[in-house]
Amino acid sequence: MTSTADTEVPQGGRVARRRDRRKAEMIAAALQILSSSGYQGMRFEDVADRADIAKATLYHYFPSKDALVSEALEKLTTDVLVRLSASLDATQAQSATDQLRALITEQLHILTVLYPEVGTLFSFPAPWPEEHAEAIKTMRRRHDTTFRNVVERGLASGEFDCADPSVALHALHGVLNHASIWLRPAAGDDTHEAVVDAAMRLFTRA
Template sequence: MTAAPPPPPRDSDAPDAEPRHKRERRKDARPGELLDAALDLFVEKGFAATRVEEVASRAGVSKGTLFLYFPSKVDLFKAVVREAITGRFDEWTAELEHFPGDTADLVRECMLRWWERIGNTRASGITKLVMSEAGSFPEIATFYTQEVVEPGNVLIRRILERGVRRGELRDIDLDNACHSIVAPMIFLTMWKHSLGPCCAVQHLLDPETFIRAQADILTHGLLKPDARKPTP
């Protein structure tokens, strides 16, 4: 009697088979993996030098798969910025609305939280990238201005308007006051991605100490004399 043929292998018996639910989870994770890989490479190499093939390879997918999610390198960069930075503004705005302290405390806290959530992360390299390559890629410079610079200035302006409204700040040029608060954070970003990694100068600057000093200088220069108080 001829032996019955063996049953077809189950998915778990086939070396290259993958359960459907696992494949679906993998597909859902791909955009995040691509964005993570792209952020690493943009910060390491810059926009011009980063190739989409490298991003796909680092994420473990084909270039064709990458283009299913992001039609171009510019679209990929925009998605990275939205994921790493722009998505934080709603959170920061909500925190502003419920902050219990005075304006000096709020300015300092805003700067410290920026350092914790952006400046001290890989995302801070995006700022250096844009400043370095804006002239060659005006589209990404315009996008960064609209998605990061302008919302950031709006948020800082609201902080300062709150201080004026509460009688803690004198009547000031709010636009330039916003630049004064942003400038130390840009300095920290450029330091971190240039001189900061050098052993010979690492000890010259502690970011949180620098931020507290800058916040103290800025707010005590803006406060009315009768509203001044020591900064903890």
């Protein structure tokens, strides 16, 4: 016979999951406001309203606006890099062309479906305090390295043909970030594929 203790879900685990969900909701609300209003326009009151919580509850999780912004930016970057790394892992045995296509496809999905805030937060100049400006530069470098390593592999193998890889990478990110503004999730697969094809032509022979 199974005892009640054996079937009960540990209370601590349930509480921790509820806390994590609530924290994730606050971070999501902060990212939405940051992307639409910028750092200067983000207020704790607005984040609390969007997350449907009391302002005091928000302070319980994050002691300051900068603490919330720092954690939101880091979580966003980590989530994006994890997804890009998974795309690389799935194409590990394939060519650099296939790997780059997989990265571009996933980045486009991130920008248009999962995290449309990425394009706004990381692409365009904004009056960030020095603490966050430096962190954003570091996050951009981490992101760029993921793509750059594949591009360099393709150049070494002769798959890619671009005179200046840095210029091509800047153009790539410009194409994808701009796509996050005009390309909506409801757009057909053909449209998304056309964007990926156009981006690939920055690196491959005609």
